[in-house]
Amino acid sequence: EPEVTQTPSHQVTQMGQEVILRCVPISNHLYFYWYRQILGQKVEFLVSFYNNEISEKSEIFDDQFSVERPDGSNFTLKIRSTKLEDSAMYFCASAKQGMQTQYFGPGTRLLVL
């Protein structure tokens, strides 16, 4: 069964460094998402992406964040200058259609020191 994959599974970085989180969505899906979950808290929506552009973003998704689909298979989340409060589990998700089930990847655990 097709799955969403994410790399790396864990990343440790220094405050102020740039990180790129990578995702490979399910191949015939058209809608892509990033969510994050700070330890012990809710899963929060960051951004949705369709047709090579952002369709919606939350207030968390400020200028430090960007997303890109550089080729036909990868979907990336970049954090330009990480802060301590960016430490969280980041989940990528994809869906075939906008209103259908979103399938989540296993997550990348980001720790900013």
Add this chain to the structure above:
Amino acid sequence: SQQGEEDPQALSIQEGENATMNCSYKTSINNLQWYRQNSGRGLVHLILIRSNEREKHSGRLRVTLDTSKKSSSLLITASRAADTASYFCATRGSNYKLTFGKGTLLTVNP
């Protein structure tokens, strides 16, 4: 309460018993989905119920939706130790994002 609030926050039962978790939300929805998360792992989709549906079954799972009360319930019958996980409801409105609740931590004791 916030969109997608589950109760109870934690539930501990014996293997073979049924587990019921509830979710309440505030705004109108297009659909409601339930996800499971094993400790520190990814989110696994369990079931989706549309706003015009009242009940849905999938294996040992039964989901109900009452849009007049803005609430949903997830019933897991004949629970197993492997069902131990956090369970989240997530709502979708007119946009595409999912809004998650805080989750219910279910512990099934062998």
